[in-house]
Amino acid sequence: QQQVKQSPQSLIVQKGGISIINCAYENTAFDYFPWYQQFPGKGPALLIAIRPDVSEKKEGRFTISFNKSAKQFSLHIMDSQPGDSATYFCAASIGGSNYKLTFGKGTLLTVNP
Amino acid sequence: GAGVSQSPSNKVTEKGKDVELRCDPISGHTALYWYRQSLGQGLEFLIYFQGNSAPDKSGLPSDRFSAERTGGSVSTLTIQRTQQEDSAVYLCASRLYRDGGAFFGQGTRLTVV
Numbered sequence: 001q002q003q004v005k006q007s008p009q010s011l012i013v014q015k016g017g018i019s020i021i022n023c024a025y026e027n028t029a030f031d032y033f034p035w036y037q038q039f040p041g042k043g044p045a046l047l048i049a050i051r052p053d054v055s056e057k058k059e060g061r062f063t064i065s066f067n068k069s070a071k072q073f074s075l076h077i078m079d080s081q082p083g084d085s086a087t088y089f090c091a092a093s094i095g096g097s098n099y100k101l102t103f104g105k106g107t108l109l110t111v112n113p
Numbered sequence: 114g115a116g117v118s119q120s121p122s123n124k125v126t127e128k129g130k131d132v133e134l135r136c137d138p139i140s141g142h143t144a145l146y147w148y149r150q151s152l153g154q155g156l157e158f159l160i161y162f163q164g165n166s167a168p169d170k171s172g173l174p175s176d177r178f179s180a181e182r183t184g185g186s187v188s189t190l191t192i193q194r195t196q197q198e199d200s201a202v203y204l205c206a207s208r209l210y211r212d213g214g215a216f217f218g219q220g221t222r223l224t225v226v
């Protein structure tokens with residue numbers, strides 16, 4: 001059972017455009033939602049994260065939008081640059097005694113010059 | 114060190130041999146995760162440690178896989194009688210607390226020949 005569904009699998013955007021990656025979750029107990037960026041040959045790097053008590057969080061060109069009622073969250077990359085070309089993963093975790101991170105399957109973003 | 118350190122960075126082993134992969138988490142991080150990533154694939158959860166105990170080891174693929182963590186710090190993932198399907202990048206991450214981000218190491222690329 002996949003608890004975090006990510007789309008699209010791949011995305012091609014022109015330089016300067018907006019990249020949008022979506023994730024949907026099933027478990028309403030999730031209370032922490034990070035996004036990771038991974039370049040080839042590297043480990044995933046934490047990009048930005050949000051908790052469900054806010055609907056939006058912005059850090060530079062990266063914004064997370066969160067819709068608790070729809071159980072969806074998305075990553076928006078404004079003014080996309082070729083250097084943003086990477087694989088992006090959304091994730092979710094639950095509190096309590098077990099805060100395992102559950103990941104989406106990833107989105108390969110290509111930003112054309 | 115400043116980040117999560119994994120060793121070795123690359124390991125080539127013969128089918129049937131045992132291998133040990135090491136993870137040094139960020140100092141003070143209580144949570145530690147092991148994930149596996151096959152070529153071009155997403156992140157497959159293996160095991161999660163809170164301190165020295167493993168509340169969730171549900172992702173270990175078979176009894177050939179085991180992991181331990183000592184002193185609330187270093188963790189070792191052991192794969193016995195390696196098979197070709199074990200070839201993947203093994204990623205370790207550590208996390209300070211439930212609301213904080215998890216930080217990944219660079220991974221160990223395991224190749225079973």
